[in-house]
Amino acid sequence: GAVVSQHPSWVICKSGTSVKIECRSLDFQATTMFWYRQFPKQSLMLMATSNEGSKATYEQGVEKDKFLINHASLTLSTLTVTSAHPEDSSFYICSAQNKETQYFGPGTRLLVL
Amino acid sequence: TQLLEQSPQFLSIQEGENLTVYCNSSSVFSSLQWYRQEPGEGPVLLVTVVTGGEVKKLKRLTFQFGDARKDSSLHITAAQPGDTGLYLCAGGEGGSQGNLIFGKGTKLSVKP
Numbered sequence: 234g235a236v237v238s239q240h241p242s243w244v245i246c247k248s249g250t251s252v253k254i255e256c257r258s259l260d261f262q263a264t265t266m267f268w269y270r271q272f273p274k275q276s277l278m279l280m281a282t283s284n285e286g287s288k289a290t291y292e293q294g295v296e297k298d299k300f301l302i303n304h305a306s307l308t309l310s311t312l313t314v315t316s317a318h319p320e321d322s323s324f325y326i327c328s329a330q331n332k333e334t335q336y337f338g339p340g341t342r343l344l345v346l
Numbered sequence: 347t348q349l350l351e352q353s354p355q356f357l358s359i360q361e362g363e364n365l366t367v368y369c370n371s372s373s374v375f376s377s378l379q380w381y382r383q384e385p386g387e388g389p390v391l392l393v394t395v396v397t398g399g400e401v402k403k404l405k406r407l408t409f410q411f412g413d414a415r416k417d418s419s420l421h422i423t424a425a426q427p428g429d430t431g432l433y434l435c436a437g438g439e440g441g442s443q444g445n446l447i448f449g450k451g452t453k454l455s456v457k458p
Contacts, residue, residue: 237388239388267445267446274453275450276434276448276449276450276451277389277434277448278448279445279446279448282445324386326388326389328388333377333394333396333438334379334391334394335379335391335436335446336391337381337388337389337390337391338388339387339388340386340387340388342386
């Protein structure tokens with residue numbers, strides 16, 4: 234139980250385009266989901282907390298207009314990287330909260346050319 | 347700001363050796379979670395500890411939460427190449443948000 238999926242697993246796009254990443258909790262409902270990014274050889278950095286039915290809470294330094302988060306249902310949250318640039322290239326990981334524990338998706342590798 | 351410091355950052359050992367990874371903070375956490383992450387994948391939860399002084403065992407892995415709930419350790423007995431990976435500790439702040447504060451991780455390499 235407590236499986237979280239992400240789609241796509243990797244994406245390559247041109248600079249200036251927008252990319253949407255989906256995060257789904259497959260066997261439980263998650264009121265709260267989290268979005269992280271991870272640079273090579275570094276730990277996870279929380280970007281935002283996504284709450285079903287309300288606006289996401291962004292961490293300091295994360296642009297909410299650039300990283301759009303939608304949590305329309307109890308099993309799906311999406312992160313859209315708008316007008317992506319090469320510096321947005323990273324490994325994006327979501328997690329979904331089930332009781333006291335966060336379960337992580339497999340991550341999405343984004344490469345912006 | 348709550349911080350979690352993990353040590354060591356890197357550890358390279360031979361198969362069969364024992365090792366301990368530490369996770370320390372000056373802050374109290376409501377829970378402490380340990381994850382293992384392999385390259386290109388998301389972290390996989392190993393254990394959650396919530397009670398001060400709690401000890402949990404998962405086969406060759408032993409996890410301990412400090413009495414004051416400020417620190418934790420992960421001990422691996424007779425390490426195997428399959429234990430290779432990035433070990434992350436994460437402190438839970440409690441409450442409805444469930445935010446986690448992550449340590450920087452310990453990259454473990456077990457050589458056959």
